[in-house]
Amino acid sequence: MQRRLLIVDDDREIAGLIEIYLRNEGYLTDKAHDGAEALDKLAREEFDLVVLDVMMPGMDGMEACRRIRAEREIPILMVSAKAEDMDKILGLMTGADDYMIKPFNPLELVARVKSLLRRSYQYGKTAGAETDENVIAAGPLRIDKQSHSVEADGRPIRLTSTEFGILSLLAANPGRVFSAEEIFQQVWKEKYFESNNTVMVHISKLRDKLEQESGDKLIATVWGVGYKIDL
Incomplete structure (x- = not known):
């Protein structure tokens, strides 16, 4: 099963770079460039994970994360140029599953995505008798x-x-x-x-x-x- 990932970043070059690396790993991807667009896409389509930038115009990543969490438990990997411990804590308290600091190695981001997907869907909702x-x-x-x-x-x-x-x-x-x-x-x-x-x-x-x-x-x-x- 191919996983669908939503990349949310107002920097189109960074969003494009992330998309290239994730597609090279066989994932299906879509992009949004602010929080409002991300929420709109999530309301209309099904995704398995969100890569979410924090600092964006309009609705930022923190507010988008809060609103996503109010509706669903989809895994969220938050990325931000804010490197202080309190920024990371705030991101995690808002509902992110993981937090990466920009600039990051794209290969590390891919590894974090794989880890999140594995944790989120490792049990699966398979049919069968409960044991x-x-x-x-x-x-x-x-x-x-x-x-x-x-x-x-x-x-x-x-x-x-x-x-x-x-x-x-x-x-x-x-x-x-x-x-x-x-x-x-x-x-x-x-x-x-x-x-x-x-x-x-x-x-x-x-x-x-x-x-x-x-x-x-x-x-x-x-x-x-x-x-x-x-x-």
Whole structure:
């Protein structure tokens, strides 16, 4: 199955360069040059991932990301010339699954896209009988790896693919403490770098969603060590 990707960047040269590299990997692509155009395309067509620039005229990438997240859980790779840690944290808190700083190596961007797609669609929504191996029960939560869905006392919880990966990892190993480095390596499948606060941001968002639906954050912090779920 060929994946369809939407590239959103007001710099047409950069958008074109990204498109060339992604098409060389066999992906189908389309482009938009501001947030409003991106939302319009997403409303009319189906895409599997969005590469989203932050600094654009009119509706910027942050606002576009918020609006996309309000409607769907499509993976979003945010790219920006803003390199400060707080800019990255803001992008991730807004709903991006990953964040790259411009200028970037196009080959690294391709690798990040592949990783995001793999995390987002690795379980697949295949037909077949449900088995215990596909379902994890964690307190009020029911985590179905086959359908990539989570419920709290029967109520669906909308999670991004990254949040789902973190929750599945912790819930499948109740009581075990995972460091941020371990979580990053197992969910992102990439090398972890010191001062990488990506895991912390995603854990924070995940806790908020779990608390909103279940009344309990469920994920405990073991200070100086990492995170766990106690059942």
